[in-house]
Amino acid sequence: MARTKGFDPDAAVDAAMELFWANGYAGTTPQQLVDAMGIGRGSLYNAFESKHALFERALRRYHEANTARLFDILDGPGTARARLRAALDMVIAAARTDERRRGCLMTNTAVEFADRDEPVSGFVRATFDRQEAAFRAVVEEGQRSGEIPADRDAAALATFFLTTTNGIQVLARVDPDPTRLAALAETAMRAL
Template sequence: MARPRQFDEDTVLRAVCDQFWDTGYAATSVQDLMSVSGLGKGSLYAAFGDKHELFLRVLRRYVASLDGALRRSVDSAPRAVDALWSFLMVPVGDPDGVSARRGCLLANSTTELASADPDVAAEARQAYEGITVIVAECVARAQAESDLPASADPVGRARALLAAQQGLTFMGRSGMDVETLAATARSLAAQLLPATAEGSAG
């Protein structure tokens, strides 16, 4: 009879996610993963597979969390354009700039691995398409609420918002100060979300 696992899977995956997020895939050793998870190599591999399989599992889990948070933001926003503003401002992060410099695990991983790892490239494409669908639905709602021009293509506007958000993410990773990053985000909002840019900036 197989022995029951003596660890909490969610706790282990959160710890491993933080390790990959903070140091990147290549710089994370199996020893690092053993250290943060509290598991021996045999137990770690038996539960989650090798380093690459574990990374893909963590990445998928992270993307599911992103999608869930975005859905909740859209569903709870008084007006759809408020959720779009919040989406665009995510990379600005906290006032001390720590989260801006840490970036996004999906964006970081795409930059590091997608050109050489077809599995990560496929995961990234699927993830960004999923985000685009949610944002496009939000754009369509904002149009119905008369906060965005009815003539705009929801998918095209969603892709523009995603591209702008990811650009801000990379700028934050470079160490740009939060004030400049926020000002840049407001400038983008003035072009992509004109109905909300002035009020939200104040």
């Protein structure tokens, strides 16, 4: 008879995600992981193969739980300008309410890993590419409706919004001043 796992793998990945999000990959030890996940070291490696494989799963979980909210806003109802503003507001609200100032796990991972780990960097790059494409689609929709001037470079604006949302999350880690963050959002909207 097959032996059942003595823990909930989804809950374990969630706990690992929180730890990686707070400490980064390099700053998280296997002992911290097993303590946070409530499992033994053997279970960590039997269930998840390695710290790195667990990190990849945690990064995907973060994407499912957090990055998807951006897509929901950008793909949702409302005018193009309203959706772009709502995306900025969502990022600012998340940054301001994060008492531990963790920022964005995707952004943190991009900074920590850069191009040193292709599977992780590739996943982050693909996520950023999807976000940029979603911003571009909204900008182009706004251009078609006349909300955004047609002579503006939609690709450049999409990149600008991608870097602005990531920049807000980085800045908020050290200075979550609401006035400063709101000014960034206003500046981004004036760029349209």
